[in-house]
Amino acid sequence: MTDAALTPTPNDCPLPRRRSDFATFNEAIDYAAQSEKGLNFHDMRGMIERPYPYSEMRKDALVMARRMVAAGIGKEDRVALIAETGPDFAALFCACVYVGAWPVPLPLPTTFGGKESYIDQLAVQLQSSDPKILIYPEEITEMAQAAAAKQGCPSESWQDFAKREAPECGLPQADPEDICYLQYSSGSTRFPTGVAVTHRALLHNLYGHATSMDLGQGDRVVSWLPWYHDMGLVGCFLSLIANQVSCDYLKPDHFARRPLAWLDMISRNEGKTLSYSPTFGYDICARRISSQSHVSERFDLSRWRVAGNGADMIRPDVMQNFVNAFAEAGFKASAFTPSYGLAEAVLAVTVMPPGEGIRVELVEEERLSGSERNLSRPARYRAIVNCGKPLPDMDVEIRGEGGQAKGDHQIGKVWCRGPSVMHSYFRNPEATEDCLVDGWLDTGDMGYVADGYLFIVGRAKDMIIINGKNHWPQDIEWAVEQLPGFNHGDIAAFSIEMENGEEAPAVLVHCRVSDPEERVRLRNEIADKVRSVTGMSCIVELVPPRTLPRTSSGKLSRAKAKKLYLSGEIEPIQLAA
Known part of the structure; x- marks a missing residue:
């Protein structure tokens, strides 16, 4: 039983605060x-x-x-x-x-x-x-x-x-x-x-x-x-x-x-x-x-x-x-x-200064994916959140595929360097060498810098590339989430290789509907929604609730979802013909 007489530890005390200025x-x-x-x-x-x-x-x-x-x-x-x-x-x-x-x-x-x-x-x-x-x-x-x-x-x-x-x-x-x-x-x-x-x-x-x-x-x-x-x-x-x-x-x-x-x-x-x-x-x-x-x-x-x-x-x-x-x-x-960080940098890389709140920039989807602007249809935008400024002594740089540094508002790979970047991956020198180069950490994330603030647009390894055009899985997942009845984490988008060798987008969606006809209608509605975002047909598979895998931190694991789907360990719900 909870004891009503228990006293929580105080917010303040006479001992002078030290902001982590210890050797160990x-x-x-x-x-x-x-x-x-x-x-x-x-x-x-x-x-x-x-x-x-x-x-x-x-x-x-x-x-x-x-x-x-x-x-x-x-x-x-x-x-x-x-x-x-x-x-x-x-x-x-x-x-x-x-x-x-x-x-x-x-x-x-x-x-x-x-x-x-x-x-x-x-x-x-x-x-x-x-x-x-x-x-x-x-x-x-x-x-x-x-x-x-x-x-x-x-x-x-x-x-x-x-x-x-x-x-x-x-x-x-x-x-x-x-x-x-x-x-x-x-x-x-x-x-x-x-x-x-x-x-x-x-x-x-x-x-x-x-x-x-x-x-x-x-x-x-x-x-x-x-x-x-x-x-x-x-x-x-x-x-x-x-x-x-x-x-x-x-x-x-x-x-x-x-x-x-x-x-x-x-x-x-x-x-x-x-x-x-x-x-x-x-x-x-x-x-x-x-x-x-x-x-x-x-x-x-x-x-x-x-x-x-x-x-x-x-x-x-x-x-x-x-x-x-x-x-x-x-x-x-x-x-x-808002903040941005990863375990490879202990925790935080950038933090928004207190009191500035959520600030966003609207960025054209074509700029996010690196594709040419399609002038035949209206521009579509995604709101990208400002993740703040680098911590003291932390350097952040945006780099292109060739390793060259990019300027403000140019999208590329996010790299960081500072005293809190990790020592190594334990007993994994290959993985360490893959992401640590001359003291710089390749975060695996894509973003851009503007006026000293960092904006994150997605994970490089999650990018879906179809017919030479890049699509962020988050865009597809967020589009499906706008349909009634879906929650964040109910959808996993990734690409798969078809029998003809071409790539196609696939979407796995948690389904809580039991009526067979309603399931078919839902599948078609999702396909239409994804088509409106990607401009192409996709594979939509309805799966039972709580099927999509997560990382130990609770994030959706698209890579694992793809692996389980291709191996048959995730079994889609069979729909009536």
Whole structure:
């Protein structure tokens, strides 16, 4: 039961704030433990269950570190941790840092289609990271042990690991160039790739993050983001330690069931709130509230200072819907803070200066795809969101296919360089060489720069090229989403090779309709919509709900959807002739 007498950790305390100016993350933990601030874990309704001051977290971490040493875990060993939002993971992650081992946060089963799918995915990540041990919450014992057994990896619940002896022992000194942790990414190259992040890179990005957000007195973070994804792990856990900020947490699966509990928690914060979400989080809340009235009576979002937005393509229409839904509760459109980043750069590359809100530019589709303007039909435009300015010491450059730098408003590949660019992909020199060139990181994203701001237009590897013309899958997917009954993430667009050797666009769509005639009508309606966007016929396949695969961070995986479709693992719904 939730104890009404529990007191959350404070927003402010006498300890002077240091903006991540530490040599190692070990020092950051030690300093944060001198404050009264900390992490606060809430139940499904957003009511506090467990305040966890940084002082207590450090104490638990040091005990756990001694257990790790006694278990033979040392410098550069990997420790796979199932990243459940709670005190156990927080203490275990910090324990690894104290020991010099590399924590490897791995996902919970909630983001995968089923039990076997999760076991297979976890086993692949264990094979890649080659950990000394997998530590997991006992609720998923069967699946965790099955995945570990596939790799011959020792495994133990954290409840059992906490029963081990913790004899006194010395702990190693960390160096700024040591690897701090491995972050699994669905980013620049083939999956899975473990991004190796040094202490220096982590702390520099956290400094830039705090500086860009102008982190100050009275600020507090509220988060439901998972800790196995960089936005949740770095932005809403490690950053808070390194910058001494208190945070209120809602578990990701609790947010999925009761998304408005997130806004309830923000409403109760008496300080200034920083809270982040991918586009779909704002979308869910705006949809959920649309059937309710008395928004201003339930919520007070007037102190929401930074409403961060990142991790996927930012959609201005969704952001506007959120403003429309919650303006009467005091939410200000200027609070929106778009950003761009990726795990290969720790977290953030660019951040919109606070208070500037969502700014868009309308760009002709032909410019986005690099094709010739068709003068026989009216120009079509896509709204491209301004993702802000580079963090301190981060350089961003737009390059053409030949590697030449491009000027303002010229679309090309996004490259970045700075102290927080990753060390390497773990045990994957080929993938590292593919994306790291002379200190510059090829992000795999396409965009352009204008007046020092970065605009992202899509993923280079997702581009659909038909008859020499480029099409962004997002354009096709967004077009289908405009039809009634579809949500963000219901559609995957990609190209496939036909028997005659030519490429054709294919669209997989979640179907919630059971009537056979209605399904045929829906398929034809989708085909017409895609034809209006691409100017050509496409293959439309209706698939059961929750069929389309996602990355560990919850993003649609077009590449995996294509692979599963071509292999027959995704079976389309058979339509009447």
